Amino acid sequence: MPISLDAIDRKILQALQDDGRLTNVELADRVGLSPSPCLRRVKRLEQEGVIRGYRAVIDRNAVSLGLTIFTEIKVDRHTRARADALQAALMAIPQVVSCHMVSGAPDFIAEVVVPDLAAYEALLSNVLLELPMVEDIRSNFSMRAVKTDSALPLPQE
Amino acid sequence: MPISLDAIDRKILQALQDDGRLTNVELADRVGLSPSPCLRRVKRLEQEGVIRGYRAVIDRNAVSLGLTIFTEIKVDRHTRARADALQAALMAIPQVVSCHMVSGAPDFIAEVVVPDLAAYEALLSNVLLELPMVEDIRSNFSMRAVKTDSALPLPQE
DNA sequence: TCATTATTGGCATGTTATGCCAATAATAAT
DNA sequence: ATTATTATTGGCATAACATGCCAATAATGA
Numbered sequence: 001m002p003i004s005l006d007a008i009d010r011k012i013l014q015a016l017q018d019d020g021r022l023t024n025v026e027l028a029d030r031v032g033l034s035p036s037p038c039l040r041r042v043k044r045l046e047q048e049g050v051i052r053g054y055r056a057v058i059d060r061n062a063v064s065l066g067l068t069i070f071t072e073i074k075v076d077r078h079t080r081a082r083a084d085a086l087q088a089a090l091m092a093i094p095q096v097v098s099c100h101m102v103s104g105a106p107d108f109i110a111e112v113v114v115p116d117l118a119a120y121e122a123l124l125s126n127v128l129l130e131l132p133m134v135e136d137i138r139s140n141f142s143m144r145a146v147k148t149d150s151a152l153p154l155p156q157e
Numbered sequence: 158m159p160i161s162l163d164a165i166d167r168k169i170l171q172a173l174q175d176d177g178r179l180t181n182v183e184l185a186d187r188v189g190l191s192p193s194p195c196l197r198r199v200k201r202l203e204q205e206g207v208i209r210g211y212r213a214v215i216d217r218n219a220v221s222l223g224l225t226i227f228t229e230i231k232v233d234r235h236t237r238a239r240a241d242a243l244q245a246a247l248m249a250i251p252q253v254v255s256c257h258m259v260s261g262a263p264d265f266i267a268e269v270v271v272p273d274l275a276a277y278e279a280l281l282s283n284v285l286l287e288l289p290m291v292e293d294i295r296s297n298f299s300m301r302a303v304k305t306d307s308a309l310p311l312p313q314e
Numbered sequence: 315t316c317a318t319t320a321t322t323g324g325c326a327t328g329t330t331a332t333g334c335c336a337a338t339a340a341t342a343a344t
Numbered sequence: 345a346t347t348a349t350t351a352t353t354g355g356c357a358t359a360a361c362a363t364g365c366c367a368a369t370a371a372t373g374a
Contacts, residue, residue, distance in 0.1 A: 003219055005219075005220065010220075013215055016213035017212055017213055018212075019210065020177045020210075020211035021178060021211040023329085023330060023331085024332090025329085025331085033353080035332090036333090036353075036354060036355075037352065037354075039331070039332070048219070049216055050215060050216055050219040052214040052216050053176065053177075053213075053214045053306075054176060054177035054178040054214065055173075055174055055177045055211065055214055055306065055308075056170065056177045056208050056211055057208070057209040058170055058174060058207060058209065059206055059207055059208075059209050062160055062162075062206065062207040063207065063311055063312070064312060065309055065310070065311075068257065070227075070259060070261075091304045094307075096304060096307070097307040097309060098302075098304055098305050098306070098307060099303040099304040100227065100297075100300075100301065100302055100303060101300045102227060102299055102300060103299075103300055104227075104295065104297035104298070105295075106297065108303070109227050109297060113309060113310060114310075138262075140260065140261035140263065140266060141259060141260040141261070142257040142259055144244075144258040145255075145257055146247055146256040147247065147248045147253060147254070147256040149210075152217065152222055152270060153222070153251035153252050153254075153270060153271075154220055154222075155220070155221060155222075180360085180361060180362085181362065181363090182362090190323090191322070191323045191324075192323090192361085193325095193365095194321065194322050194323075196362070197322095
């Protein structure tokens with residue numbers, strides 16, 4: 001059953017996407033409620049899992065993680081059925097900050113974050129290419145982050 | 158000049174990546190400081206741009222954004238030099254939640270979020286394929302989100 | 315060793331979160 | 345339409361928190 005969200009709920013989500021540390025007083029003001037019902041709605045959204053959590057967004061360059069790679073992984077045809085083990089392996093790699101199983105030419109697309117090329121080479125050789133079901137890996141190096149950590153396009157209806 | 162971060166700064170970043178709404182008292186406790194210097198450090202990290210902001214992480218399915226596509230865009234060779242206009246155009250599309258210029262076979266990889274296939278078809282036809290410098294577009298549909306919104310692998314040294 | 319600078323912890327004050335209750339608004343049944 | 349029922353709201357009181365200031369401590373360099 002999809003959770004029903006009214007206009008105020010969507011405003012709350014929008015506001016908290018823009019600034020996850022808004023005080024409840026400020027948030028209430030923005031969405032046109034008094035603090036008390038506003039807080040109840042936020043708690044409900046958290047409870048229901050609509051809000052999965054809160055994150056500080058960190059500048060990658062500032063923490064010496066200047067290299068982002070979109071790594072496309074192709075899986076051996078025979079192991080495609082039991083790709084669960086590969087998923088778990090990918091999920092456990094800290095440098096893989098996001099990963100999707102996709103329907104295109106590659107089977108997985110992973111976003112990998114490392115300090116530099118040497119670190120990526122090490123990860124590729126020692127970790128990614130060691131995964132047994134991997135048939136082929138193609139690396140797309142990010143030369144420029146055009147847009148990152150953007151808010152979701154919440155439907156307004 | 159790279160901003161120097163000591164062990165406590167890294168602990169702060171780690172903690173705020175895990176929970177961006179930690180109270181300063183709780184954060185101070187976790188990193189082994191009293192609230193006052195802890196708050197000063199957080200403010201400094203915000204000031205210096207190491208912390209770029211705070212975000213609520215929202216469940217895509219809960220807000221009817223169940224379809225994620227990694228759209229690979231290839232640019233006409235002659236327009237590659239002045240790709241700035243394309244970048245700006247991509248950045249302005251709300252459904253594009255992240256986008257990188259890459260060094261591989263495609264020139265851009267965009268992460269697109271829409272409610273369903275019909276919405277993607279509309280975006281593709283009416284927006285993406287209308288961009289004048291685009292030579293080819295390949296769509297990788299996410300069938301399963303293996304890992305999303307993961308924390309950065311902060312170096313511990 | 316001493317002087318200088320940066321960083322810390324504690325304290326006081328204003329702000330915020332949070333739980334409770336009565337009042338209001340929305341909904342459903344007759 | 346009217347009334348009963350339910351859900352949601354706003355206000356209030358209390359406890360926790362943020363924030364700025366100052367003296368004390370720790371780190372740094374001469």
